[in-house]
Amino acid sequence: xxxxxxxxxxxxxxxxxxxxxxxxxxxxxxxxxxxxxxxxxxxxxxxxxxxxxxxxxxxxxxxxxxxxxxxxxxxxxxxxxxxxxxxxxxxxxxxxxxxxxxxxxxxxxxxxxxxxxxxxxxxxxxxxxxxxxxxxxxxxxxxxxxxxxxxxxxxxxxxxxxxxxxxxxxxxxxxxxxxxxxxxxxxxxxxxxxxxxxxxxxxxxxxxxxxxxxxxxxxxxxxxxxxxxxxxxxxxxxxxxxxxxxxxxxxxxxxxxxxxxxxxxxxxxxxxxxxxxxxxxxxxxxxxxxxxxxxxxxxxxxxxxxxxxxxxxxxxxxxxxxxxxxxxxxxxxxxxxxxxxxxxxxxxxxxxxxxxxxxxxxxxxxxxxxxxxxxxxxxxxxxxxxxxxxxxxxxxxxxxxxxxx
Amino acid sequence: xxxxxxxxxxxxxxxxxxxxxxxxxxxxxxxxxxxxxxxxxxxxxxxxxxxxxxxxxxxxxxxxxxxxxxxxxxxxxxxxxxxxxxxxxxxxxxxxxxxxxxxxxxxxxxxxxxxxxxxxxxxxxxxxxxxxxxxxxxxxxxxxxxxxxxxxxxxxxxxxxxxxxxxxxxxxxxxxxxxxxxxxxxxxxxxxxxxxxxxxxxxxxxxxxxxxxxxxxxxxxxxxxxxxxxxxxxxxxxxxxxxxxxxxxxxxxxxxxxxxxxxxxxxxxxxxxxxxxxxxxxxxxxxxxxxxxxxxxxxxxxxxxxxxxxxxxxxxxxxxxxxxxxxxxxxxxxxxxxxxxxxxxxxxxxxxxxxxxxxxxxxxxxxxxxxxxxxxxxxxxxxxxxxxxxxxxxxxxxxxxxxxx
Numbered sequence: 066x067x068x069x070x071x072x073x074x075x076x077x078x079x080x081x082x083x084x085x086x087x088x089x090x091x092x093x094x095x096x097x098x099x100x101x102x103x104x105x106x107x108x109x110x111x112x113x114x115x116x117x118x119x120x121x122x123x124x125x126x127x128x129x130x131x132x133x134x135x136x137x138x139x140x141x142x143x144x145x146x147x148x149x150x151x152x153x154x155x156x157x158x159x160x161x162x163x164x165x166x167x168x169x170x171x172x173x174x175x176x177x178x179x180x181x182x183x184x185x186x187x188x189x190x191x192x193x194x195x196x197x198x199x200x201x202x203x204x205x206x207x208x209x210x211x212x213x214x215x216x217x218x219x220x221x222x223x224x225x226x227x228x229x230x231x232x233x234x235x236x237x238x239x240x241x242x243x244x245x246x247x248x249x250x251x252x253x254x255x256x257x258x259x260x261x262x263x264x265x266x267x268x269x270x271x272x273x274x275x276x277x278x279x280x281x282x283x284x285x286x287x288x289x290x291x292x293x294x295x296x297x298x299x300x301x302x303x304x305x306x307x308x309x310x311x312x313x314x315x316x317x318x319x320x321x322x323x324x325x326x327x328x329x330x331x332x333x334x335x336x337x338x339x340x341x342x343x344x345x346x347x348x349x350x351x352x353x354x355x356x357x358x359x360x361x362x363x364x365x366x367x368x369x370x371x372x373x374x375x376x377x378x379x380x381x382x383x384x385x386x387x388x389x390x391x392x393x394x395x396x397x398x399x400x401x402x403x404x405x406x407x408x409x410x411x412x413x414x415x416x417x418x419x420x421x422x423x424x425x426x427x428x429x430x431x432x433x434x435x436x437x438x439x440x441x442x443x444x445x446x447x448x449x450x451x452x453x454x455x456x457x458x459x460x461x462x463x464x465x466x467x468x469x470x
Numbered sequence: 471x472x473x474x475x476x477x478x479x480x481x482x483x484x485x486x487x488x489x490x491x492x493x494x495x496x497x498x499x500x501x502x503x504x505x506x507x508x509x510x511x512x513x514x515x516x517x518x519x520x521x522x523x524x525x526x527x528x529x530x531x532x533x534x535x536x537x538x539x540x541x542x543x544x545x546x547x548x549x550x551x552x553x554x555x556x557x558x559x560x561x562x563x564x565x566x567x568x569x570x571x572x573x574x575x576x577x578x579x580x581x582x583x584x585x586x587x588x589x590x591x592x593x594x595x596x597x598x599x600x601x602x603x604x605x606x607x608x609x610x611x612x613x614x615x616x617x618x619x620x621x622x623x624x625x626x627x628x629x630x631x632x633x634x635x636x637x638x639x640x641x642x643x644x645x646x647x648x649x650x651x652x653x654x655x656x657x658x659x660x661x662x663x664x665x666x667x668x669x670x671x672x673x674x675x676x677x678x679x680x681x682x683x684x685x686x687x688x689x690x691x692x693x694x695x696x697x698x699x700x701x702x703x704x705x706x707x708x709x710x711x712x713x714x715x716x717x718x719x720x721x722x723x724x725x726x727x728x729x730x731x732x733x734x735x736x737x738x739x740x741x742x743x744x745x746x747x748x749x750x751x752x753x754x755x756x757x758x759x760x761x762x763x764x765x766x767x768x769x770x771x772x773x774x775x776x777x778x779x780x781x782x783x784x785x786x787x788x789x790x791x792x793x794x795x796x797x798x799x800x801x802x803x804x805x806x807x808x809x810x811x812x813x814x815x816x817x818x819x820x821x822x823x824x825x826x827x828x829x830x831x832x833x834x835x836x837x838x839x840x841x842x843x844x845x846x847x848x849x850x851x852x853x854x855x856x857x858x859x860x861x862x863x864x865x866x867x868x869x870x871x872x873x874x875x
Contacts, residue, residue, distance in 0.1 A: 173699070248742055249743060259598065330735070331742070332738050337654045337736070338736070338740075338768065339772070340745065342771065345755070346770040346771055347770060348762055348763075348766045348770045349762075350761055351750070352760070357754075358753075359767055362764055365751040366743055366744040366745055366747065366764050367744070
């Protein structure tokens with residue numbers, strides 16, 4: 066297997082470090098817009114001869130297709146931000162390569178009823194091209210990070226092995242991470258967090274289909290395992306709600322993010338003041354008036370989460386809560402994966418949230434290389450057998466857990 | 471009297487409209503950095519031949535002194551933002567003109583104990599030059615808007631006519647203004663509001679002198695008159711606390727601003743995220759990286775308060791609450807001035823907060839022109855007899871009130 070990894074940010078760099086310990090691939094080309102970032106990721110791996118740094122603009126579809134051809138890559142792994150999903154997805158199709166990403170094409174709210182009906186949904190742009198991928202016998206494995214990704218694998222595992230009938234599948238994400246020396250320091254990209262949290266959250270119900278609610282709806286306190294404890298969670302737009310119902314029977318699918326009360330209030334304030342906007346405003350500067358996106362300014366005022374690993378303490382938990390019945394009796398389980406930042410920093414030099422996102426596409430690549438997972442079309446993680454994935458994840462030194470409720 | 475008015479923003483424009491109805495002056499030169507703003511203010515007054523538009527950079531001390539000389543002005547009225555206090559104050563001194571402002575030279579927090587001790591206090595830079603003004607027999611009347619300004623006049627009135635002994639003087643400012651069509655739209659410059667509210671609030675106590683507290687300290691609910699009702703008020707850095715104790719005996723002086731709970735939380739969030747900062751951050755733009763001040767971006771995301779008068783409803787109240795004794799009996803009064811936005815828009819085309827600030831320096835100029843008020847040195851409004859001011863304010867059609875508590 067010859068992989069083109071696009072994006073050498075936090076997650077991309079963690080992918081190289083995890084992959085470097087595995088033998089399943091021949092070459093991994095690490096390409097970034099910033100040549101220094103790609104070089105730094107490759108250099109950090111020492112004398113592993115399988116990694117090559119290169120430069121590419123992820124928004125330039127033709128350049129990406131040419132890079133795939135030049136390095137004879139059969140897989141494109143997208144580790145950039147969601148704005149680049151479509152050019153990378155199309156470039157892989159053009160080059161005949163397998164495609165993987167960890168977030169799907171962006172949504173657009175309903176023009177008149179944004180908090181009641183879906184407009185363009187997450188992944189819609191990708192799924193409209195499914196027939197084309199199927200026809201050519203090529204695979205696009207979409208949403209293959211931790212959430213979406215491992216959370217979808219958990220859903221498939223629950224449907225296959227734990228339940229006869231599923232009432233509700235609820236992804237629940239929470240953490241107790243703190244950053245020394247900062248009163249406020251998100252552990253993940255604030256740009257993406259705003260995008261996720263202020264877009265209308267999507268919910269699925271059998272019979273009704275997908276619909277949206279107001280941001281931060283249905284607050285609930287969820288008790289996370291391994292000492293993290295209770296965190297307030299709210300509905301957030303997330304890929305799992307769009308993926309799970311395509312392959313798994315469940316009467317309701319939700320995603321709730323354990324943002325905590327303070328963070329929710331902070332995001333509401335940013336929205337109230339229009340500081341979440343991405344369209345530019347005109348501001349004075351020493352060199353005269355300039356046009357900047359308020360959301361970029363918010364990001365610039367906060368520390369870069371990729372640099373915070375050393376100062377971070379605590380654990381992050383991703384998981385899937387399932388309620389239904391087995392053998393006629395009601396059952397409720399939470400399937401979860403916890404990463405302790407101290408462990409991921411010591412073991413890989415990567416902060417917990419980034420490492421947890423990165424490990425899953427590497428496991429998936431290894432299953433594809435071995436032929437354990439195979440398919441064609443645009444498929445989510447729940448389209449594949451779950452057990453081999455969970456076993457291989459454990460073999461990577463990062464076991465998952467299950468709590469009967 | 472020949473007046474140079476520097477600044478043709480909201481307050482400057484309101485000053486011209488109020489002054490145009492009075493006969494006490496011969497000429498008012500309206501100068502602004504933006505020639506169009508000065509022209510617009512003068513043009514709006516029709517055929518009143520006493521007003522002249524001109525252009526000046528308020529930060530250019532020599533240019534301002536030259537402008538005073540060129541127009542033979544004997545008074546400089548500063549209606550710019552507080553960053554320009556010192557160059558304008560010095561320019562007036564150079565030219566031998568009387569100086570008036572509505573906000574004083576800026577403070578700088580104590581380098582080590584910002585929330586316990588004062589560093590450089592509001593007005594310190596001006597008061598250090600008091601001897602020079604006195605020696606030359608020239609007057610700088612500082613803090614002569616509504617707050618500081620009318621609030622200080624109220625304090626003097628209370629000391630002269632209502633009390634034998636004063637325990638506490640507390641300026642209390644509150645409003646019930648709303649802006650149609652906006653969830654969040656401050657009625658005054660957000661830049662200045664952040665400056666006022668996030669600087670360490672200053673408090674005066676006899677024996678202890680001036681000291682600071684943490685922002686938003688000592689929240690209290692104050693009941694404002696004329697239907698405004700209860701508003702949560704918190705300590706804020708304001709000039710009155712520095713002015714009143716210099717001329718009036720009181721055991722405690724405070725300033726509390728009726729920001730309301732939501733606004734306080736909003737300012738706290740801006741501070742938590744570093745969006746109140748004025749030092750530039752580097753942000754991407756279409757034309758490459760640029761350096762902008764986050765606080766300027768916050769201001770750019772919000773509507774310009776000067777343009778909101780038509781959409782605003784409600785009243786604003788400035789006042790001075792005094793507690794002490796008279797004739798051996800305890801007494802407590804609130805002296806106040808309320809402006810209804812509907813009235814100020816109909817009568818002057820100016821929104822309430824801006825009009826209320828602007829009327830007071832015009833009244834003061836008229837008292838100086840008549841010789842009712844006179845003096846030399848750097849003096850606050852409480853250095854002058856209060857009764858003539860309050861009577862003339864009433865004659866301007868804008869009466870004040872008093873509530874015995």
